[in-house]
Amino acid sequence: MNPMAPFRWFLFIAALCCLFAALHASDGDADPLYKDCVERCQETGCVGNRCFQHCKFSSDGKPIDGPWYMHEPLYLRWKQWDCRSDCRHHCMLAREEERTKLGDKPVKYHGKWPFQRVYGIQEPVAVALSALNLAMQFHGWVSFFIVVYYKLRLRPNKKTYYEYTGLWHIYGILAMNSWFWSAVFHSRDVELTEKLDYSSAVALLGFTLILAILRACNVKEEAARVMVAAPLVAFVTTHILYLNFYRLDYGLNKKVCAAMAVSQLLIWAMWAGVSRHPARWKLWVVVVGGGLAMVLDIYDFPPYKGYVDAHALWHATAIPLTYLWWSFIRDDAEFRTTSLLKKVK
Structure with a gap:
């Protein structure tokens, strides 16, 4: 591997973070x-x-x-x-x-672009895409469950050989929860749905960052996993409590989410570069696609015809990336199970 590759990825993703400075409040x-x-x-x-x-x-x-x-x-x-x-x-x-x-460009109102409602739904396209993402997460989670419990060999105690099965189950539940509240929030933007959507997204990003560290560093011992996860869990919990009970700071939340998203993209990119995983190309596609999708959310633009904005397009890009992501997870389960069975023999 080119020793400069991780550094180039760091510069690329750090540049994405700097773009957040261009964001401004609605007027x-x-x-x-x-x-x-x-x-x-x-x-x-x-x-x-x-x-x-x-x-x-x-x-x-x-x-x-x-x-x-x-x-x-x-x-x-x-x-x-x-x-x-x-x-x-x-x-x-x-x-x-x-x-x-008068020839003026659209502006945001209360932090949101002017959308056209459909049957009382505030952002119909974003709701439909959130529902599709929820369906994709459910499909990916069920397919992963079938692979690890019915297609791969199990231990004598009926547990899987794959060491990260439980963590991916938690990820699946958090992902489906996040997309569910995203659909609800885009249907009707009120204080409760807004907080549930933001809190669910933060919880998902925090857990996926933990998962990225544990898998990339191949952390298997429970004590070591707790030591890695504890400070991040404390940080994410504190941030969620801050948003819900002190102040719903949009700017701070965007920076926290961007930092966690960029950090895990960087971790996965570096791991894909140094590992010889047979499905690493899928990981590269998800990392590059995820980085480019972040640009959509950063370079916000008014909704076309009052329906499709940059955030809705970001939801659309997440659908194929989710399918490929769960495909990588299944491949990883098969790869690790095969490797462990060879060692047992």
């Missing part, structure tokens, strides 16, 4: 015209010719929904947002229409 919600529109909507219940029945209040502050026979059926009411959310959304669309006529 659409600071627009005085947008603010006035939201305030008027919450008082009158209307944006232009569009009015919201759940924005009408009585003198004692209780919402006036009209008689029961005028309510939408329960199976349709899931599409309904609260008054403030509807006011923000339709004021945003009205303001963006005005900006377009």
